[in-house]
Amino acid sequence: MNRRDPSGRSAHRTVVHANLRRRSAGLAALVAVVLLVAACGSDNKTTKAGSGTTTGKATTTTTQATAAAAPVSTASNPMLGEILVDTKGFTVYVYDPEKNGMPCVDGCATAWPPVVLGADASLPPTGPLAADLSTVARPDGAKQVAYKGRPVYRFAGDTKPGDIKGDGVGGVWHAVKVGGAGGATTTTAGRVSPY
Structure with a gap:
């Protein structure tokens, strides 16, 4: 059974993409902090x-x-x-x-x-x-x-x-x-x- 959200994407795929976006944002924040400290x-x-x-x-x-x-x-x-x-x-x-x-x-x-x-x-x-x-x-x-x-x-x-x-x-x-x-x-x- 393939569940789909209103946009037509599978629910699993939507969750995976949301998790990737969150991880990417966290990684970007970490990189920004490292660059900030390195700039010192x-x-x-x-x-x-x-x-x-x-x-x-x-x-x-x-x-x-x-x-x-x-x-x-x-x-x-x-x-x-x-x-x-x-x-x-x-x-x-x-x-x-x-x-x-x-x-x-x-x-x-x-x-x-x-x-x-x-x-x-x-x-x-x-x-x-x-x-x-x-x-x-x-x-x-x-x-x-x-x-x-x-x-x-x-x-x-x-x-x-x-x-x-x-x-x-x-x-x-x-x-x-x-x-x-x-x-x-x-x-x-x-x-x-x-x-």
């Missing part, structure tokens, strides 16, 4: 504001603040505690395996935009976070903000201030917790980025 290179050029010392392959200069406010500040999050946010209140993240480098460029930086200083801005020499903030020179010449030597990024999937959708993405992206430079959380670890 490394460039270790770190500048610590006001320190006058060199860290790693860094070139360090002493700077004076030309901006009125720090590029990042702290905010309380009910799930994570005190975290860093950018000037608009969006959560900032670090790439877990990277230490004192800049892994996220090109396609990766589309999903994880770097937190950068304006052309004429610099880090404030005083304030509660001043000792932990530095900058990383990006390939395009922009100065990316770093917390405890680690470059910080926003997540394109966060749509409003206070979102923490990027925490735990791929098991390697984490919200920056004040007092630490981010870390895995059991509530979101292993989430796959849709970007």
Whole structure:
């Protein structure tokens, strides 16, 4: 007995095609994540504001603040505690395996935009976070903000201030917790980025 759906195809064939489409979509998402992570290179050029010392392959200069406010500040999050946010209140993240480098460029930086200083801005020499903030020179010449030597990024999937959708993405992206430079959380670890 050959059952047919209204379009004339056998029911079995329709189910097989639906399963293939689902598997293909899952595989495409996995490939996208792999490409996103692969797009993350490394460039270790770190500048610590006001320190006058060199860290790693860094070139360090002493700077004076030309901006009125720090590029990042702290905010309380009910799930994570005190975290860093950018000037608009969006959560900032670090790439877990990277230490004192800049892994996220090109396609990766589309999903994880770097937190950068304006052309004429610099880090404030005083304030509660001043000792932990530095900058990383990006390939395009922009100065990316770093917390405890680690470059910080926003997540394109966060749509409003206070979102923490990027925490735990791929098991390697984490919200920056004040007092630490981010870390895995059991509530979101292993989430796959849709970007």
